[in-house]
Amino acid sequence: MNKYVNLIKLSVGTESPETLDAWQQSRAAQTEDGLPRHVTRMWPKREAEILNGGSIYWVIKGVIQCRQKILRMDEVIGSDGIRRCAIVLDPQLHRTQTALKRPFQGWRYLKPEDTPPDLPKGRTQDDPIPDELNRALAEIGVL
Template identity: 70%
Template sequence: MSHTHLIKLSVGTETVDDLAAWQATKRAQAPDGLPRHVTRMWPRRESEVLNGGSIFWVIKGVIQCRQVINRLDEYIGQDGIRRCAIVLEPEIIRTQTSLKRPFQGWRYLQPADAPPDLPEGRDHEEPLPVELNKALAEIGVL
C-alpha cells in the first residue's frame, strides 16, 4: 500500500519555532501529550495517511517543515460536533523550502510533490526570502 501526506497552513505562526511553541501548550496536545491538530474533515484516505504519511506545514507562504502522522483520533468539542484530531510525532523535521499559495483546510500531498528534508546539520537554516523563492520557482529551479 502506498502512502500520502497532508499539507496545512500553520495559521498565526511566523516561524517553525512558533509552531513548536504552540504545540508545547496543553491545548494543542492529545491526552497522551503528543501534539495534535484538530480539523473538521476526516481524511478519506486514512490508511494511506497512516502508512508513513506526514503533515507538511506551510508557514508564511512557504513549506518549511513536516511532522510524521502518528494516528487520527475522534475529537468531539463542546459544540458536540465530531472532528478529526491529527496526532503527530513531536519531532519537527525541517524541509527544503517550497513556495505554496494559500488554501483552505488541509490537502493531500503526493510523496513525489513533497519537498525533501534538509540534510543533517542544516536544520536551522532560514528559509529563502519569499521573493527570491518565487523567482527561483518561476524559472524552475525550485
C-alpha cells in the same frame, strides 16, 4: 514500496517552526498522552494511506518549512457536539527545503513526489534561492 500520502496545511499565526513547536508544547495543543495534535473539521478519506507513512507538511508564512510524521487520528467531539478529527503528530519537527505555497483553505493531500526533501540533520535552513527566482518557479508550478 509503501503506498502513502501526506497532508499539507497552513499554520496560521505561526512565525517560524520554533513558534509552531512552542505552541505544540502547550497543553491546549496536546492529546491526553502528551502528543501534539491538530484538530480539523473534516476526516481524511484516505486515512489508511496517511497512516502508512505520511507526514503533515506545514506552510508557515507562505512557505513550506517543516513536516511532522502523522501517528494516528483520534475522534474528538467538540462542545457543539460535532465530530472532528485530531491528527496526532510525532513531536519531532523535521526541517525541509523551503518551497513557496499559495494560500488555500483547510488541508490538502500531498503526494510523496511533490514534497520538498528534508534538510540534513542539524540544518535549520537551506541555501536560499533568491526570492524573485523562487516566486517565478512557484508561479509556473516547479516549486
